[in-house]
Amino acid sequence: MTPAEQTQRVSATPAAEQAITSLRAAGGPVMFVQSGGCCGGSAPMCYREGEFLTGSSDMLLGEVCGSPFYIDARLYESWGKPELVLDTEPGFAEGFSLSAGAGQHFVIRGQPAGTCSVDGC
């Protein structure tokens, strides 16, 4: 896979872009690492850039608003290599993740992931 192809695998909604812009303005660049599960996982974790050491098992899916987005390559494989969309929702930031603004956290919308709201389910 070429870098050009990688950059097409993740994008952000306007709400997520707004949150990233605010985080950058407040404290500098950020990075995202997709989490695989357990006790509130399966969420995109947002850290200050360089906070999380990536390694050979991590795959760069692309950049959103200039922020790199990584996922464990084995996890991505098991997902069937979907295109991902970064969004925000009300709720706690999980693990050690930065929040996406007051009372908001980042979430991922996969394809063919549903985007239904809680009320609509």
Place this chain on the structure above:
Amino acid sequence: MKYAAPGKAESVVAVEPRYENFIGGKWLPPVHGKYRVNLSPATARPICEVADSTPEDIEHALDAAHAAAPAWGEASHTKRAAVLNAVADAIDAHREMLAVAESWENGKPVRETLAADIPLAADHFRYFAAAIRAQESTTTEIDSSTIAYHFHEPLGVVGQIIPFNFPLLMAAWKLAPALAAGNASVIKPASPTPWSILKLAEVIGDILPPGVLNIVTGPGGEIGKALAANPRIAKVAFTGETVTGRLIMQYAAQHIIPVTLELGGKSPNIFFSDVLAQDDDFLDKAVEGLVLYAFNKGEVCTAPSRALIQESIYDEFMSRALDRIGRIRQGDPLDTETMIGPQVSAQQLQKISSYVDIGRGEGAEVLAGGHRAAVGGEFADGYYYEPTVLKGDNKMRVFQEEIFGPVLAVTTFKDEAEAVRIANDTLYGLGAGVWTRDGSRAFRMGKAIQAGRVWTNCYHLYPAGAAFGGYKVSGIGRETHQMMLEHYSQTKNLLVSYDPKPMGLF
């Protein structure tokens, strides 16, 4: 029976409007004076406010822990065991209060907290009281005049980060061995469940010397890192998800300190055709064993979330299981008849819902549930999801990812070899279940499955004395066993020569 919701006049649980951090045996307000509202997932309405702490509060807790650690570490095993037994007695004496508080904050049915979470928490303190009381140092006779003495020493002050799914039991799993081994602890409870452990502190706070147990509530992004990356801790223990687990190892690497990590799974539950050989108690137990995916609303790292059923019995066995699933009672977590309560948070509910949609999109067949549950009444806004069963293929995302909800992914296998292949076709390796009347096969399967625990003809038992922990990306270290004392101890070796003669080298 139905327990009254905490805060109501007739409830067994008293609720203060606001809770501070428990530091150095006292209740201390957060340095920045910020609090946040803590909700019950059953109603989506507030229980109380809890401290929204910052790194300064972690530093205060570490000050208190460091002040307490030397004396606690030097206390005799007899003394420490007596304190842990007193903690266990206090937990037992307040079983109903703690069970109702735990149920109301987490959403798990009170029948589970009364029968499992709280009694098991007490038992873990007793187990480690016994283990430390019976612990012996070792000596090795290297030669006739040289002896190696091995003594256990506490690490000092440890950081412990607790998940939301068993807020009190997971705290007991971590706290009991740490304290038994002579350490002081700073605990960060999970963001959705900060309160029940503060109720525990009300019960046991006076039994422990001040500073031995410290609890700081707040967001992981603020205080989780402040604790895990702190140069003043000698060890960090974490239960949660993999990315945070990696981050914690990274912080630990900076200070060369040990970690124990319990990081989740996607556990297979395997049913061989001989379970249907007779219509008896064992068959009934196996059917219940499948339905245990809904235990604690599926919010369990070891949830048997992949059922592998031998092809020849699939229709009959699944029909019995679906009948049992259809009779699951969902509702008020404080009703002892309720079997499944609400998910812990709105975002957890949303996540589960998304996964079920992903499953549908991948072509999985919905055999049961598949929607948010309408419980109605005062629970109309609660975060309830129907017990759900998806039939599909192990390559699907719903078979590979931990959904952390009452969602079972079911598939079939032809023979033992295929069962092993599917069982091990996962990144995780925490738990597994094997159901068969054939003891030889059970043993072979148990050895072949790459998981830290293989429940055989049972599931979801968590007794102290059975080691619990993961293979592969499911973690490092073991809990609920006396080997945990090693995880919380330093080894001191005194190598002593009783020979008066010089070595003769110089």
